[in-house]
Amino acid sequence: MKQYMLLCSLILLVCSCKEDPEVIFTQAAVKKEEKKKSLSYLPFTQIELNDLGGFKPTGENWIIVGDVISDRKTKRTVTFSEGTGIILNKNDQEKEKNKNLYTPFEHGDIELELDVMVPVGSNSGLYFQGRYEVQIYDSWKVKKPKYVDMGGIYQRWDKEAPKGKEGYEGTSPRVNAAKAPGLWQHLKVIFHAAKFNKAGKKTKNAWFEEVWLNGVLVQENVELTGPTRGGGTNADEKPRGPLMIQGDHGPVAFKNIKYKLYEDNKLKISNLVRTEYKHSGKTIGNLDTIAKVSEEKAKVLSFSDVTSKRERKMVAFSGTLSVPKSGDYLFASQTTGIAELYLNKKKAFRFKGSRDEFGFNTVTLEKGNIPFTVVYNQHAPWARGCNLFVEGPEMKAYSLFEGVKKGAGEFDPLKGIIVEPKDKPVMQRSFVNHKDQKHTHAISVGTPQGVHYSYNLATGSLLKVWRGSFLNTTHMWLSRGFKQLGEPVGFAIAMHGDLEFAPLETENTPWPIPLPENKGFKQLGYELDASRMPTFSYQLGKTVITNTFTVPEGSRQLNKSITVSKGKNLWHKIADGENIKELPDNIYVVNNESYYVDLSGNELKATIRNIDGKDELLIKVPDGDSKINYSIIW
Template sequence: MRGMWLAGIALMCSTGVSLAQSAAPQTTAIPLDNLSSFQNPGKSWQVAGDVTAKLDKDNELDVKEGTGILVNEPSRKKKGVDLLTNFEHGDVDLELDYMMAKGSNSGIYLQGRYEVQLEDSWGVKNPTSANNGAVYERWDESRPNGQKGFEGYAPRQNVSRAPGLWQHLKISFQAPRFDASGKKIENAKILHAELNGVTIHENVELFGPTRGALGGNEVAMGPLRLQGDHGAVAFRDIKVTKYGKPRPELVDLKYQVFKGKFEAEPRYDSIPPEAEGTSVALTSEISPFQKDFLVRYTGTLRVKEPGEYTFNLNTNGGGGLMRINNKVVVPIEGRDRKGTVTLPAGDMPFELVYSKVVEWGRPALGIAVVGPGIREYLIGDPVAGGNDNSQGPILVDAPVNTILRSFMDLPVPGENGKKNTRVVHAVNVGSPDQVHYTYDMDKGNMIQVWRGGFLDATPMWYSRGDGSSRPVGAVQHFGQPAFTLAKLANPQAAWVIDTAGTGFRPEGYDLDKADQPTFSYRVYGTNVQDAIRVVEGGKGFQRELTVQNPAENLYARLAEGSSIEPVSKDMYLVDGKSYYVRIDDAGGQKPVVRDANGQKELIVPVRGKLRYSIIF
């Protein structure tokens, strides 16, 4: 037992808290085979199999027959009306994809009362409470002009994609709380909201319904409402996770504190405690010592909702174990600090042991709990876990054209899902238009673009650092790092994956008067200049490749993804409508969309100069 206890503590000090999924509340997808999930749908709403939007047509979507996508196209003939779900919700997590038409406007009303704005905000530099992802403002006609709207919340940054591209939204909502008499005792909150993978809201308190709500009153339960009277919008993959079941409670807590560096669980009846008593909370602060102590809590766990629960134990600066009903749920052995158990309703014995043995670790004790119909909550000290005392973030803005070289870690598909690959000669190029890119000097290629903030340099500059930085905004990756140019025996030959036989040699970059780089390299015996510039209005990037005396059968790969769909003569939608590629000048050469390793690739022969744009 002695060695196992100490080894477990060492392992647990090195890991953070992570939730097991087995005990998570059930997530339900809203069926989109028809409109039966909604109350009295108006004529502007329909179910479709595919939808696209044009970058030059206001408030217009092209719809194809089928199922799986919810589309709203209000017009004079089809007056737009709001769409309400048949179900009502209290606390809820909402996750969905949506697509905006050019110039369009819509919204999602939580409980029919609190609007998260959906809007074509492509290229907006300074978002307000009226732009995409915002919490729309409240409204009071009795207030003076210019002050009628109030308490709106702009998103932290604008990470909106172009019209016709799918955008991903996640919202964690906490409903208002009422006492037994119906009096509101706690405001509604948006606990967390992400747009396109970027946090745009956190712990936003909603003091009342926003403008255009179903009513001025607030309720414990209400329908989800999709705004339908403004503009063309499409939705898919709408997933709802409902909460509201009663949480387990710890009652009749007693504690004992023992002084010493306990490498094994002691026999408590053989040593006197330094302190003992009753407590209303679970905390490491009950100990009068900062190091070398053990706290033992005993009490009753009161469970009102039977089912499967996961407990994540946070024992910062040490280790511990937890027993429920006299059985070990979170053991000291192993690397994980979590345990999953099926519990009946009722009262059962509870025991928690925390041994503080690491001198440099700040003491903290808590349990993250998730269960049936119960959103994750914390019992004890508000510490996320582990011994991560790092400072940050150290953010780098780009108020002017800015270059920062670093390592860059990219997520790429692996045998067991996503893994990271490190680009060691990455050049990150930021712009005041709030669109940025990373260039891989070892491959002569753009490897990612993003919209929003520039870089988080904390991993590179804090303490000793590891040399890497990471994008702050919404990122569009381009897959495994690869060469832009390759010499192919025929248009169906596999793309080149290494430098063997290419003669590839990077030659750095030159800056123009606006501090924008043009990259240079040699490949297949020819010189290449690679100039990447921001498209007007921050719509994306235009790239111009100039190849001197190009080799025979030289091709450029412009895109790869799960799908590549032509939408006009020179425009393509890539990777499930994630971004556009527009061919501006191919020197008279014809692009080819081909199959490669289960993916699609867009390639084009290169005969001197090639210019194309990435629109996102």
């Protein structure tokens, strides 16, 4: 029996905050002025893929190409076109002639980012220092990932152990964040090399600080007692070694390879003095004109004694910074009060923010000693906290404050208050972040099959889809709440999030955006079917549009069925991205978020157009009544 939620939904929309504007059709997209963003990290070193010159000489299985397409139904199959920007392992030689790929540089501690495409059933790996492997594998349909799966840290191997017990250690990813084969996936790895004393004796094991796959933290602080299988023995461990990409296990493609090499560089602090000021204002002002409450020598730089108490207080630390290497240094501050940093008696940084924001500033420093002062004004005792991080040449970002680790206190979507569907779908109203914009009239739907989505009720638009656990509501329900956001658990694919239907004067008319004065969009609410899956409805003028979503068993995809009643001169926007390619069988690949759109069951023909440097996938909707069906696969 259908349960109608129209009235409740309308009441919720009327009573909700009005951050989301009403929608109006305009015949020209109005571009928002982009705020100039501060640099949030120092630049990486890019491996140029114009030729193979960025690597040591290798086998004929490795080539530079301009584009790669993988058949998502045929094992270990790739096609490519000429060009530059992608390095492809064809894996088409006789087995012993499919060679691994090595960098000419050797590394100790390193931060590495790259994009990788894995065909169906294929296998590769990233060997840090040629010894410690992060696995690359087609793990799309795996429910419980193991060390052999994408993002896993491969096991070690003892060939002298009894048969069946040779493998040991190895670390599984926290979640399966792998995409469908043939899609570009993003890997980020922070690796620390083993440490040795002057006599060559190992004093500390190698470890992976972080492994991120498609924006999800899948490994954290994993220690390695020695090389993983294929990386040699303990006797082979050294302070440095080349990055190696496995080339003999199957075809694989890479692009956007970049890295940073780190040493144990730090800004050394000395001659530290702590000063407390008699000040209760909301600014800092000229310290020379403010009365001092106390001044004393200090052993550590820390505001913890201030931030741990609910009181107004302004404190400064002054001293000497020893700069180990000339170059650019990036300072990042996170504070709920006001913080200022002075270097060489000049203000280098001022930040007034909130606990979920960072302020950034880059300063060029010369090697040697310089005076510094950092000031924190905790003018609102109910909002407390101050951190200051620095990154520099061969220096990994770290906190200048004693006992603070970068990332400490950051939100972890796998922990906290998790809403999980069991035998029926679950719907949860919340604010939803989409492409750095908070949507207040949003609802998220979780299914027992583990495929979930968020939908914008204010514009009738699909915002994001994901698979895994459903929704983290910690920011909504813990204590008084914070940001009121429902956060996907696991990696999410962001859809375009714009209006999904609009009239266009010509095929080249820019897609319209919502404007506040609209009176043409009317939300009609949603209704539940017998399984409690919702169908959403809204009205554009005289046209009524419904959206129904279903999830097939055993796959990571969301089926979308749209009905249009009394349509007139409408277009439907399915996707946009940096580029969209048509594949056989009416399937398209969208290469910003990197997902497939399967239109094979649809009678209407889609069109790819490029507007302002961005591809859009559109369908011209016939006048009258019509249906549009397609699947989103990732």
